[in-house]
Amino acid sequence: xxxLTIKNLRKAYGDIEILKGxxxxxxxxxxxxxxGPSGCGKSTLLRSIAGLEEVTGGQIFLDDKEITELAPAKxxxxxxxxxxxxxxxxxxxxxxxxxxxxxxxxxxTINEKVAEAARILxxxxxxxxxxxxxxxxxxxxxxxxxxxxxxxxxxxxxxxLSNLDAALRIQTRLELARLHHDLNATxxxxxxxxxxxxxxxDKVVVLNGGQIEQVGSPMELYHHPVNQFVAGFLGxxxxxxxxxxxxxxxxSGINVELESGVQLQxxxxxxxxxxxxxxxxxxxxxxxxxxxxxxxxxxxRLDIAxxxxxDTYCYVQTETKQTLTVRAPGTFPGAYxxxxxxxxxxxxxxxFDAQGKAIHKLSxxxx
Amino acid sequence: xxxxxxxxxxxxxxxxxxxxxxLAWMIVPLSMTIYFSLIRYNLLYPGENxxxxxxxxxxxxxxxxxxxxxxxxxxxxGAVLLITVVLGILISVLVNxxxxxxxxxxxxxxxxxxxxxxxxxxxxxxxLLHPVSGVFAAVSIFFGAEPVDWFTDYPLFSIIMxxxxxxxPFAILLLMTAxxxxxxxxxxxxxxxxxxxxxxxxxxxxxxxxxxxxVVVMIETIFLLSxxxxxxxxxxxxxxxxxxxxxYLIYSQALLQFDVGLASAGGLIAVLLANIAAFFxxxxxxxxxxxxx
Amino acid sequence: MFTNVLSLDRLSLKSRRRLINVLxxxxxxxxxxxxxxxxxxxxxxxFKTEIDAFATPPQLFFSPTxxxxxxxxxxxxxxxxxxxxxxxxxxxxxxxxxxxxxAAYSMAFFETKRTKSTLLWMLSTKMxxxxxxxxxxxxxxxxxxxxxxxxxxVIIYTLINLPIMVWMAYTxxxxxxxxxxxxxxxxGASLFQEIWRVLLPMSKGGLASTxxxxxxxxxxxxxxxxxxxxxxxxxxxxxxxxxxxxxxxxWAKLSAVSxxxxxxxxxxxxxxxxxxxxxxxxxxxx
Numbered sequence: 034x035x036x037l038t039i040k041n042l043r044k045a046y047g048d049i050e051i052l053k054g055x056x057x058x059x060x061x062x063x064x065x066x067x068x069g070p071s072g073c074g075k076s077t078l079l080r081s082i083a084g085l086e087e088v089t090g091g092q093i094f095l096d097d098k099e100i101t102e103l104a105p106a107k108x109x110x111x112x113x114x115x116x117x118x119x120x121x122x123x124x125x126x127x128x129x130x131x132x133x134x135x136x137x138x139x140x141x142t143i144n145e146k147v148a149e150a151a152r153i154l155x156x157x158x159x160x161x162x163x164x165x166x167x168x169x170x171x172x173x174x175x176x177x178x179x180x181x182x183x184x185x186x187x188x189x190x191x192x193x194l195s196n197l198d199a200a201l202r203i204q205t206r207l208e209l210a211r212l213h214h215d216l217n218a219t220x221x222x223x224x225x226x227x228x229x230x231x232x233x234x235d236k237v238v239v240l241n242g243g244q245i246e247q248v249g250s251p252m253e254l255y256h257h258p259v260n261q262f263v264a265g266f267l268g269x270x271x272x273x274x275x276x277x278x279x280x281x282x283x284x285s286g287i288n289v290e291l292e293s294g295v296q297l298q299x300x301x302x303x304x305x306x307x308x309x310x311x312x313x314x315x316x317x318x319x320x321x322x323x324x325x326x327x328x329x330x331x332x333x334r335l336d337i338a339x340x341x342x343x344d345t346y347c348y349v350q351t352e353t354k355q356t357l358t359v360r361a362p363g364t365f366p367g368a369y370x371x372x373x374x375x376x377x378x379x380x381x382x383x384x385f386d387a388q389g390k391a392i393h394k395l396s397x398x399x400x
Numbered sequence: 401x402x403x404x405x406x407x408x409x410x411x412x413x414x415x416x417x418x419x420x421x422x423l424a425w426m427i428v429p430l431s432m433t434i435y436f437s438l439i440r441y442n443l444l445y446p447g448e449n450x451x452x453x454x455x456x457x458x459x460x461x462x463x464x465x466x467x468x469x470x471x472x473x474x475x476x477x478g479a480v481l482l483i484t485v486v487l488g489i490l491i492s493v494l495v496n497x498x499x500x501x502x503x504x505x506x507x508x509x510x511x512x513x514x515x516x517x518x519x520x521x522x523x524x525x526x527x528l529l530h531p532v533s534g535v536f537a538a539v540s541i542f543f544g545a546e547p548v549d550w551f552t553d554y555p556l557f558s559i560i561m562x563x564x565x566x567x568x569p570f571a572i573l574l575l576m577t578a579x580x581x582x583x584x585x586x587x588x589x590x591x592x593x594x595x596x597x598x599x600x601x602x603x604x605x606x607x608x609x610x611x612x613x614x615v616v617v618m619i620e621t622i623f624l625l626s627x628x629x630x631x632x633x634x635x636x637x638x639x640x641x642x643x644x645x646x647x648y649l650i651y652s653q654a655l656l657q658f659d660v661g662l663a664s665a666g667g668l669i670a671v672l673l674a675n676i677a678a679f680f681x682x683x684x685x686x687x688x689x690x691x692x693x
Numbered sequence: 694m695f696t697n698v699l700s701l702d703r704l705s706l707k708s709r710r711r712l713i714n715v716l717x718x719x720x721x722x723x724x725x726x727x728x729x730x731x732x733x734x735x736x737x738x739x740f741k742t743e744i745d746a747f748a749t750p751p752q753l754f755f756s757p758t759x760x761x762x763x764x765x766x767x768x769x770x771x772x773x774x775x776x777x778x779x780x781x782x783x784x785x786x787x788x789x790x791x792x793x794x795x796a797a798y799s800m801a802f803f804e805t806k807r808t809k810s811t812l813l814w815m816l817s818t819k820m821x822x823x824x825x826x827x828x829x830x831x832x833x834x835x836x837x838x839x840x841x842x843x844x845x846x847v848i849i850y851t852l853i854n855l856p857i858m859v860w861m862a863y864t865x866x867x868x869x870x871x872x873x874x875x876x877x878x879x880x881g882a883s884l885f886q887e888i889w890r891v892l893l894p895m896s897k898g899g900l901a902s903t904x905x906x907x908x909x910x911x912x913x914x915x916x917x918x919x920x921x922x923x924x925x926x927x928x929x930x931x932x933x934x935x936x937x938x939x940x941x942x943x944w945a946k947l948s949a950v951s952x953x954x955x956x957x958x959x960x961x962x963x964x965x966x967x968x969x970x971x972x973x974x975x976x977x978x979x
Contacts, residue, residue, distance in 0.1 A: 106879060106880065106881035114872045116872055118876040119876075120891060135881040410884065414796055417796065429825075429826035429829040432828075433829050436828055494720060494724065499717060499718030500718055502721075508725040508726065509725050510963075511729055512732065513962065514909060516912075516915060516929065516930050518915055518919075518930050518931075519951040521937075523731055525937075527734055527738055527751075527948070532749055533746075533748065535734060538750040568728065573970055573973070574973065612974075625822055626823055626824060626916070632934065646824070651827060664828050667828060670822045670825050674820055674822045675820075677820070685813065685816065
């Protein structure tokens, strides 16, 4: 069993607070991703769990055993560093067996474990090479192998894919997903790339400024973000935001007027919202359609259209100089300066109050 | 106890031997020097060690050798600096191109630095500068000129030659290394813009070398202030005081005249001078500590 | 037609470059040979007989002899002085490294607000002119009976080279990525194991350069070795200095002794020239 519980974790460097009270539960076998912008504290959180940083306050428990003050080696965790941190003067085999040697395990067991890890990661033919003779992807696998041999309760990954080129990144992402499945271990993974978060995680933890914004499954966070930050962070291309004002609202819906004057009736609970208050409308590119000018909700001028083949992403400027990102079919011609009509899928629009918090929808529809 | 606190404690234990040892090295002799400089203490006249205030400093500064000593020190340091830095720049730039046997050339250029100062001094005095059998004499005769009796006629200059030869590699080595980090792309861009080799040197190379040159100047200054072995081995400070620098002067007062009080006063003055140079060097080095390049 | 060939304008870009390159190369060789000449001449002289050595004009060609090397101990016990040099250089270097490496380690990996100023302060002790403390050290050694002892020299050399050793080791340690040591920690290494099995193997090269630099500086040191020793503990620097008041013909012997005395350091210096820059420039030039 490898349940990790974090209670009110705080970390400060002198006067600067990096982690401002983190509460988190991670269940056995879960693949948890810490994601957030640079400086949000996700690496610090990971390193605090690992024991490489001392915490200023709070507690960490592994299966009900408190590990907050324990040395890293005694926490039964293994970490894969962003730069792989391989021992350059040791062969691949030695790199992987080092920890076991330090733990004074017998040679036969060590060889067995190393061989097994090498097999899983397809490193068997590289065992006698030194790190400098390996490619980036191979080095990364050795770093992972080093963790596997220890059979830890929890695997920690610190931005493992960021040093790989694009093609290798995608391939390794798939391998990591496969690895999680095969080892069935608890994995905590830190990244700034929301695509990795969406594709790999069982549970996503979005961090910002040292605090947790939201925790949940990728789909949960994608379709039901609790605030504007999470909504804007997940999803590629980003959600578009339009400022507006509440005209009227009750428990059956809200009437919102956008800056441009367009009025929309949204299936969002208007109970707790005051008339005239400022709100922000959020809508994802796939929930805006290009229609012909006359039958549209409103119009805009096409700035740039990015033709990807499968889709066309159009960046449309409204009359009030807001930019909307719209997903159009791949065949959409889209010329610079065209006036296009836009239609919004109102049931999938999000509304955020003046503080950025999401206002509840009437029904929790997913896709 | 937290991991960090434990580590902080261990690290303090690991650093303290060095600090304590160097602290002792600094404080004990220096304070003794200060003490001695304030009393009358001559090993030839034991017993009377009374406090005389700044008398020793007065004597030292008015000593017949002092003006010569200071002057010679400044001339020595200045001349060697000039020669080593100018030649150092030119040679290191010259050697920075690729050509046949570049490696061997570099090895030859830095060799003088590794020769013992006493060897250096005697090889120059005897084998090279000797007015009868020295190589310089032979070359002069070859060109039909009268050989120069270097150490008799130009003693200070002879010392300057010897010391410059010893320190030229230092400048070359440091500047050569600094040149390696010269931005190639910048040079190519300038060449495309039409810059010739002289323009390249003046506008790109020299500014890049400004910092290393400053380092060379400061480190050399600090060590050149204390030139001793070459003088000791060749001229013994003479004739008269012509090749006495500050360091040698103090030495002669301490170990030849046994006037401890006077020598200590002189020593403090030397320390003061060195401190001025050291101040700037430490600032420069400190900056390089925080720089990423 | 001849002048046309020599006109640079007629040459292609490539040939022009090559010509300039050859000219510069020749110039570089000339300068290098001129600079190296004294050393060359010294070595050459060591193979001459004393008469040849003192000949006017000095001879480039002669019949070489090894007698100077064979009789190296004739004038004075060369091996005695050489041994002193060895003991003093290696002794001070070993002791120095034992003190310096832990200090450098902790300053590199447990940096505090005081670290930088401590390092700079250590360096500043190296800038102290030896004459400033000649008097007290001499008197102190006299009273403690340490004059003309190898131990005395070892202590002094350790002290004057310690700052550079700490400094160099520090810069090399700083280049080791912190994460490799953290990985070792996560693998279960104690502090000692971290240093012994990961840090030191990784910084082997840098520490070797530090050792070499210390050896070179100690071997060539020519202030304390001249003032604090007489016959017992005098190293090679002092031996050579004694040739300055000559009795009879001695140039060839001087050359032989000098060549032997300088050879090891010359070789050390050639091998580690690149790495030495760091220590020699106090890290300000990399």
